[in-house]
Amino acid sequence: MKRFAIVIGTAVLGLSALTACGGGDDKPAAVPNNTISAGAPAKLATADVGDFGKVVVDGSGRTLYVFDKDTADPSKSNCDGDCAAMWPPVLAGSGTPQVDGVDASLVGTVARSDGSKQVTLAGLPLYQFAKDSKAGEAKGQAVGGIWWVVGPDGKKITTQASSGSGDGY
Template identity: 40%
Template sequence: MDTIAHIGRGHYAALATALAAAALLAGCGGSTPSSPGDEEGPEQVATGSGEYGTHLTADDGTSVYLWMGDHGSTSSCSGACAKAWPPVLTHGAPKAGKGVDAARLATVKRADGGTQVTYAGHPLYYFAGDGGAGDTNGEGSNGFGAKWWLVAPTGAAITEDAGSGSSMSPSMSPSMSPSDSSDGGGY
């Protein structure tokens, strides 16, 4: 009986060890990107066309936005803001794709340690409400205290409806701080 009990305990110990090893290996394995741009390597920024004309894209055609709440090239979007508007991150110098001026591409270090792509001095973001390439659901949203706009190849915010062709430079707009919003969300 002691032998059977000893073998039983041995199997439980082996099972527990195997489960612990499996959990450890699962934790060490590769992960899938949680948002566009999280992949390894330099991000490519290109242009796409749609309802609002020609605008910047990244991550194989996903629309990117600028936020009027940022001040210069420093991102003011973190926490809940960065969950709704994930920053365009890169590992290495970003690459200029079709229609993009390479001289306007740069990066900035985020407070969380990530490296965010900037264009014409403005940090770039995705919108969590866009389902994929070509979607522009974030255009004109007023979330976290300021407007979110698609970015023209010139680096200006695309601030008007399709067909009007109007855009404005981010530096020409009134500045709002993230705390100016009464609801904090608005997307």
């Protein structure tokens, strides 16, 4: 009976960790490199991605996302632990983030719970999605109904991907 209780308890904890961020039902094979080293400033640009039009991407062209559970005023990230493993934060690096096609006045940073600085757009913290393995993918769009690609104006784009997008939802 004790063994059964341990198994059930472990399953409940595991499921709650997976659903805390609205992420998928499986872990990524590897957490992507968010392309920001401690010495380099973050880079934001725009690219046409899928049916979403122009969206914000990082310096390597990977799609960036915002999270409905975060706040813009004041800026606050609510994605840590397992959530941040599936949705790596875009870290600021050193210096001012570099922008191309994004209004620099909308770009800022917020201190995360671990003390690192995360890049924000219009006050909202920015993230990658671990299952986007290359530039131009947007597999994280609408995951859990709370993760969204973001336009260069800092507004989330809630368009759903077309069925022919091949994003593997």
